[in-house]
């Protein structure tokens with residue numbers, strides 16, 4: 274497939290810092306899934322993504338790429354997957370109107386896509402299934418992955434059990450301490466949690482350690498990365514999988530409104546960006562005046578300078594975990610510490626695809642602080658029969674902010690992509706109690 | 710004109726022994742100490758690899774990670790790394806230096822600026838762990854233009870076809886990664902097997918200097934003697950860690966370690 278991403282504009286634009294270099298205008302192509310809009314070196318928009326890996330991983334990545342490109346078109350593979358999405362994940366996850374929240378805010382109509390209905394309690398199950406299926410077809414008996422919130426680890430442990438695979442989950446020591454319910458689930462499923470104690474002891478270090486483990490064991494072990502990040506093929510497999518969310522949503526919107534609404538806003542939290550991609554992918558070709566994408570990153574505590582919001586706080590381009598993307602770093606290129614109440618969003622970089630969506634203006638990115646997320650969690654759980662985890666609580670912050678300013682012809686849909694149970698201890702600590 | 714790196718291999722060949730390449734992290738554990746270590750091991754080592762530390766190292770094992778974190782904790786910056794090389798290279802008998810690290814650091818600094826700075830302070834070669842062929846084509850050309858050897862990496866997973874292409878684009882030194890591992894893993898394949906793979910690479914082009922690295926220690930170095938050059942890194946980093954734990958002077962320890970390594974292959 275030939276995808277030409279760089280379109281030279283007739284009027285040459287010149288970069289201010291170096292007037293000799295023309296800027297190439299970045300564009301999104303219609304009719305092609307975003308994950309496939311990369312050049313032959315794996316770059317989106319000419320500069321995001323790529324494959325910055327050790328030589329040892331070139332071949333395993335090449336093999337995985339061939340395997341994926343073969344099976345993504347294979348009828349039996351797709352049927353097996355769809356059957357799993359239906360019978361095992363439980364398809365479709367609900368699309369519900371939040372009547373009380375809508376009435377309370379008195380503006381736009383607010384809906385939620387209850388992705389947390391999925392088996393295991395979050396969207397990470399989609400990617401885990403694809404990886405387990407590919408692992409089987411690669412004839413490997415072991416699978417490894419990283420996890421922050423513990424959801425990705427939990428989902429990999431579930432599918433590993435189902436597919437009879439040995440499973441190692443790399444997790445930062447700090448996250449092990451703050452996401453106990455998911456750790457318990459991982460261990461109960463028979464997977465091994467490998468605590469990572471280097472660096473900031475969170476997701477960034479877990480991903481590094483997982484990649485290191487793969488370097489040493491790539492002949493026997495399949496690696497899955499838990500978000501829309503990493504070398505190009507991992508971005509593609511993840512996006513291919515979570516796209517299920519917007520496929521369902523499209524049908525549900527048509528059922529509810531008889532058409533795709535004229536003024537629709539799709540709000541999603543963004544850590545690496547796997548759920549946001551999956552929530553938006555079917556709608557990329559719509560005009561942004563009709564369907565607006567809003568990504569909400571983790572702003573960290575309002576009392577701290579640290580955050581995990583590379584897009585909305587204008588971080589510079591950097592190379593982390595095999596790809597180039599906006600990344601929180603210091604002037605020398607060291608990755609900076611991040612901070613968020615939400616382990617799943619606590620990551621210094623972001624998917625190359627979200628960098629593309631930002632720079633083309635197709636999506637808008639903002640952030641919510643820890644305090645705002647807790648407040649939104651509180652309001653939503655008081656008014657509605659749902660209980661989003663602290664990651665989607667960040668998305669609810671933005672919905673609560675903008676809904677009162679819009680009239681009721683506007684439809685807001687929030688991706689409630691995780692269940693709060695895993696955040697039990699954090700919520701209890703900050704709000705005094707937790708009930709579910 | 711023949712490069713400093715090439716003449717090292719030529720001379721070693723005359724002496725009928727492999728070149729000894731050492732690796733330590735710049736600034737481990739302080740700027741001053743690492744310069745002292747370089748000066749001190751310089752007597753026995755033929756080429757000095759010097760790591761510029763990064764805090765998300767996806768291909769390093771625990772030993773080199775420890776060294777990198779130690780250096781970073783002491784505030785090492787790229788400008789200090791360059792200064793260390795510059796000071797070392799001012800020595801009369803300075804050996805060729807190869808800087809080694811991750812692409813993110815080069816990217817942030819700016820490729821052109823980075824290479825220019827390398828040239829200015831006397832860097833002879835560069836190893837960028839996560840910039841494999843063919844993604845390194847442009848950058849390696851830039852190095853060549855500035856008389857810096859861009860070292861290509863080859864691994865047990867690299868296919869023959871790919872190796873041919875990499876070697877044909879390579880400069881005067883290539884680096885064969887002995888096994889599937891991060892740096893510093895235990896040698897999990899037999900030296901015989903490693904040499905067998907190494908011979909296959911040499912057969913593709915005899916004239917390219919090819920060194921072997923990863924997992925080499927005092928115990929195993931002799932068995933790999935046949936290679937053009939051998940790299941010892943993690944063992945030395947571990948040596949630094951141990952002396953610091955015992956509050957000893959790492960300079961003395963490293964001097965002795967490198968002397969012993971040299972003895973094994975002389």
Ligand SMILES: Cc1ncc(COP(=O)(O)O)c(C=O)c1O
Pocket residue numbers: 395396421422423424425499500501542543544545546547548549616617618662664665690691692
């Ligand atoms: C419930 C939930 N939401 C969101 C995220 C953030 O990841 P992503 O941005 O890839 O969806 C996580 C990650 O662990 C998560 O568990």
